[in-house]
Amino acid sequence: MMQGLVIRDLVKEYVPGKPVLRGIKLTIEAQGITAVIGPSGTGKSTLLRCINRLVEPTQGEIRLNGEDLVPLKGHALRMARRRIGMVFQEYNLVERLSVMENVLSGRLGYVSFWRAWLRRYAEEDIARAFELLEAVGLPEQATRRADALSGGQRQRVGIARALMQRPELLLADEPTSSLDPRTAIEIMELMTGLSTSARVPLIVNIHNVDLARRFAQRIIGMAGGEIVFDGPPEHLEASHLRQIYGGEDWL
């Protein structure tokens, strides 16, 4: 059984005949940080969302630790999603719930409806949520409402929620694009640090090439729905960036 993530011939067409992803082939090992760079609209988000099936792939194969995720439906799909954490650009917290409940909602794939309704989460889940809040630097904020937090704090909660799942894979879709430069670096440091210490592979879509170089061990460059660069940050040259983003005046 192959550990890690193996994607084969992944195609996604939102409109028939206009593929956004054109046969992606990609293997990601069971640890390490991979950054996906590329211009807006090139399919980075679609690629990430195909992995946890928030977007339905048109064809292809996505294997996580050996299991093909593409044909899964219903219960089996939810079981697979529990193993994949995701961090979003707009944080996607439930604004009117407390920080604690947002973190605990990472366990919603595990608890029964009545327990969720009555807020009777398991003791160990609550203990872990407190640990994670400490790890992301928000130990005092558990009872605050999510809409009272700043952008950086919200993303910290988003990271805690994703890790609450004890995922086998962590996806992050532009996690720093809504943040100021300093907070962006802090968030990247936090996310890469936590995923490394938990030995969870992290795939992060990112606009900022410098951040990608600084934090990732591997960079995937996408353009026009295809992978045009795949290698360590040291190998990423100006010629590759021209190929990925087009033009050269900006370099």
Add this chain to the structure above:
Amino acid sequence: MNALMREWQRFTPAERIGRWAAYFIIVLALIWALRGIEIIPEFLADAPEQMLDLLARMWPPHLGHYHPAVHEALVETLHIASLGTLFSFIFAVPLALMAARNICPYAWLNTLAQLALVTSRSVNSLVWALIFVAIFGPGAAAGTFAIAFRSIGFVGKLLAEALEEISPGPQEALRATGAPDSHVILKGVWPQISPAFWGVALFRWDINIRESAVLGLVGAGGIGVVLDDAINFFQWDRVATILLAILGIVILAEILVTKLRARLI
């Protein structure tokens, strides 16, 4: 260019003709309507006199009549309004979930739910009351169902609109954790619509108190029954007491709803 050509006019000649035609049609419709209601000139002439006479008969209100007959009817009205509102939610919440396009992905179910909601709204409470009096016989049960069935459309439509306005992000995030749909609705959707939900519930309860006050006119229980009797027996001082009681309860409900809304939202 000729200076005269720069003259500015608000409407083109065609628009002006159209506007005059519209005014003409409105006046014609008014005349037609006035002829239709068949005002009897003699009755119109002594209307002020009749009104004063009625007020004189109402004054002073027979307040002793309030207890027990009017009081009991008033409490029954409150029960009809409250139970009717509660029952309406049992049907309105599932219908709203089915009608909201971002919650229910099946277009045919959206349409079906919307059709049900429109049907409920298109029938007036009094007409619903007539139907349920025929089914259950006269009494508070008919009134309760009339209130409930009229409210389903109102509550369902407003809830469906609130549902369609929520942000999709939290739902997406919860689905990504592997949560089943029921959990997503509980933790991702409900927190977003709960202010709207309580707002609609209180508002409809407020409306239902006023509506249930008249249902007795068709025999569906509540204070309207007492009002109808008093009018039929020409006991105008009693009518005044009943009208004052309705005014009182409506004001009280209004105050209560305003206070609760400030607390809940």
